[in-house]
Amino acid sequence: MIVKTPAPPYYAVxxxxxxxxxxxxxxxxxxxxxxxxxxxxxxxxxxSARDGLGITVSYWESLEAIRNWKQQAEHLEAQxxxxxxxxxxxxxRICLVERDYEFEKKS
Amino acid sequence: MIVKTPAPPYYAVxxxxxxxxxxxxxxxxxxxxxxxxxxxxxxxxxxSARDGLGITVSYWESLEAIRNWKQQAEHLEAQxxxxxxxxxxxxxRICLVERDYEFEKKS
Numbered sequence: 001m002i003v004k005t006p007a008p009p010y011y012a013v014x015x016x017x018x019x020x021x022x023x024x025x026x027x028x029x030x031x032x033x034x035x036x037x038x039x040x041x042x043x044x045x046x047x048s049a050r051d052g053l054g055i056t057v058s059y060w061e062s063l064e065a066i067r068n069w070k071q072q073a074e075h076l077e078a079q080x081x082x083x084x085x086x087x088x089x090x091x092x093r094i095c096l097v098e099r100d101y102e103f104e105k106k107s
Numbered sequence: 108m109i110v111k112t113p114a115p116p117y118y119a120v121x122x123x124x125x126x127x128x129x130x131x132x133x134x135x136x137x138x139x140x141x142x143x144x145x146x147x148x149x150x151x152x153x154x155s156a157r158d159g160l161g162i163t164v165s166y167w168e169s170l171e172a173i174r175n176w177k178q179q180a181e182h183l184e185a186q187x188x189x190x191x192x193x194x195x196x197x198x199x200r201i202c203l204v205e206r207d208y209e210f211e212k213k214s
Contacts, residue, residue, distance in 0.1 A: 002123050002125065002160070002196060002197070003198075004121075005200075007138065012202055013119075016164075017109075025125065033120070047123050047160060047162060048162075049157050049158050049160050049161060051156050053154060053156050054156060055120055055154060055155075055156045055162045057123070075152040083210055083212070087210065088211070089109060089211040089212060090109070090208060090210050091110075091206040091210075092207060092209070093112075093204045094204070094205050095119055095202035095203060096205055097200045098201050098203055100199060100200040101197060102133070102196065103190055104195070105190070105194070105195050
């Protein structure tokens with residue numbers, strides 16, 4: 001689902017990743033992290049897709065909210081497991097959303 | 108593939124979309140637009156994934172480069188066809204990438 005974000009400015013974290021073939025609880029952890037992120041102060045939502053390359057974009061009110069989530073204890077464990085097991089590579093980009101617009105087909 | 112972007116700051120355009128069931132040359136146009144974007148001044152690369160929700164993130168040197176691509180004649184036609192035919196909804200977010208970091212597993 002496309003996230004209903006507030007009027008800019010707000011922040012986006014673009015997480016692009018390639019998976020290894022090792023599963024080891026990946027889906028369970030991914031669901032758990034999505035549920036926990038929703039409870040973080042300043043979280044605005046996220047959008048995710050994978051077909052080979054995975055792209056997850058999460059939206060946040062502030063850089064402080066992003067930093068707090070990055071340092072959250074169980075999220076730190078998930079990040080460690082991501083590097084040791086689930087991801088062959090990834091890139092994280094911290095972005096200021098300056099402008100946005102949308103289209104919705106009239107039914 | 109994860110794009111090798113230069114050191115920040117640079118710009119990202121996050122295009123999140125939901126498709127209709129109408130095909131009508133979508134794949135052909137999508138490939139053509141990807142090829143044309145690569146020839147635009149200031150284009151740095153793009154990353155794309157779809158499983159239900161589609162996310163394409165393109166990277167650019169400047170806001171001017173983004174504006175020029177948005178106004179490119181054949182791209183304007185593709186945007187029109189996107190609204191009339193291919194997409195039930197989409198959202199475009201123009202972002203300044205302030206910081207990035209990456210991980211690559213040692214083999």
